[in-house]
Amino acid sequence: MKKTVSFAKNSVNLFFHILTTCNLSCRHCYINPSQHGRNTLSIKTIENWLTLFADKAQKANVIFLGGEPTLHPDLALAVKKAGQLGYASITIDTNGYLFNNILHKIKPVEIDYISFSLDGATEHTNDLIRGKGSYKKCIAGIKQAAALGFNTSLIYTVSQANLHELEKMIPLVSDLKIERFFIQVIGLRGNLAMPKPLNSNQGSMAQVGADLWLKIIPEVATAAARLGIRVTYPKVYLKPDELFECAGLVAKNYFVFPNGRVYRCPICEDYPIHSLGIVDNKLSKSPKINEMDLFGLKIPQGCVMNKIIQPDNLPPEGKTGEQYKIACCLLKEEIF
Numbered sequence: 002m003k004k005t006v007s008f009a010k011n012s013v014n015l016f017f018h019i020l021t022t023c024n025l026s027c028r029h030c031y032i033n034p035s036q037h038g039r040n041t042l043s044i045k046t047i048e049n050w051l052t053l054f055a056d057k058a059q060k061a062n063v064i065f066l067g068g069e070p071t072l073h074p075d076l077a078l079a080v081k082k083a084g085q086l087g088y089a090s091i092t093i094d095t096n097g098y099l100f101n102n103i104l105h106k107i108k109p110v111e112i113d114y115i116s117f118s119l120d121g122a123t124e125h126t127n128d129l130i131r132g133k134g135s136y137k138k139c140i141a142g143i144k145q146a147a148a149l150g151f152n153t154s155l156i157y158t159v160s161q162a163n164l165h166e167l168e169k170m171i172p173l174v175s176d177l178k179i180e181r182f183f184i185q186v187i188g189l190r191g192n193l194a195m196p197k198p199l200n201s202n203q204g205s206m207a208q209v210g211a212d213l214w215l216k217i218i219p220e221v222a223t224a225a226a227r228l229g230i231r232v233t234y235p236k237v238y239l240k241p242d243e244l245f246e247c248a249g250l251v252a253k254n255y256f257v258f259p260n261g262r263v264y265r266c267p268i269c270e271d272y273p274i275h276s277l278g279i280v281d282n283k284l285s286k287s288p289k290i291n292e293m294d295l296f297g298l299k300i301p302q303g304c305v306m307n308k309i310i311q312p313d314n315l316p317p318e319g320k321t322g323e324q325y326k327i328a329c330c331l332l333k334e335e336i337f
């Protein structure tokens with residue numbers, strides 16, 4: 002079954018960056034400490050901020066992120082607090098190093114998914130992007146989590162550097178008994194948003210064009226779904242007659258950073274245009290002009306922030322000459 006996952010309009014999704022420190026230096030890392038801070042939130046602050054968003058609606062989902070969230074010594078306490086507050090689902094996104102013995106401090110019943118990141122089906126490709134040793138460590142982490150009874154998912158961020166290995170991920174994901182496979186599109190954020198003379202990564206890590214994306218990604222996703230894997234991938238390109246919607250206007254996603262910035266759109270994260278902020282454990286609106294003032298600007302090309310922030314990133318025209326709109330980066334297709 003294939004369906005477009007419209008934005009969950011009745012739920013709250015909290016993407017909670019509890020620190021920005023990481024043991025890896027991935028070439029495409031989107032963390033930008035000059036914008037997101039370098040501090041590690043105390044467990045007390047994490048609990049207070051979890052309470053802020055749990056109060057917004059019954060159906061809140063939380064994804065603990067970093068940096069590498071398992072570097073936080075109190076992550077297990079944060080997971081337990083989210084459970085007590087009634088979060089609808091709890092996920093930890095990890096690079097697989099699983100620090101602080103996290104798998105032995107939480108129980109599978111306390112968490113919905115541990116989500117791992119791998120950017121190559123082979124050690125060679127993955128480690129070129131994510132750093133030497135990261136492939137073996139991630140695979141070992143997935144196996145360990147599965148053996149202890151945790152549900153696992155996997156995120157593969159597609160760029161021109163690893164598209165050729167996407168198909169090879171299917172047997173790997175199947176063998177590792179991973180329940181959910183998230184194919185992600187690379188974005189020009191963090192490291193990749195740096196000016197070109199400073200950043201030699203940009204060329205090889207560029208985004209895959211419309212023709213290839215629209216052909217290969219659904220093919221691979223469908224093949225994986227045949228093996229019983231639930232696959233989610235972003236639409237990225239919309240045909241002219243497809244409906245464009247901005248999640249910043251119609252959904253409740255909060256991207257929270259340890260310096261208190263709260264964004265509604267991940268593309269905006271390299272700029273101080275967050276629409277909300279947390280000060281003294283209270284959530285308040287940011288002064289104008291912020292991202293919310295821009296979401297409503299209607300342009301024929303679709304996503305306005307893509308046009309403003311990443312104009313070179315997504316060519317609106319495929320090689321065949323077909324024109325595309327740029328979909329909201331949060332609009333996903335799901336196959337299972």
Ligand code: SF4
Nearest residue numbers: 023025027030068096
């Ligand atoms: S694991 Fe995540 S936070 Fe760490 S360097 Fe890689 S992309 Fe950045």
Ligand code: SF4
Nearest residue numbers: 247249266304306329
């Ligand atoms: S990616 Fe574009 S469409 Fe989606 S929330 Fe951001 S501005 Fe809106």
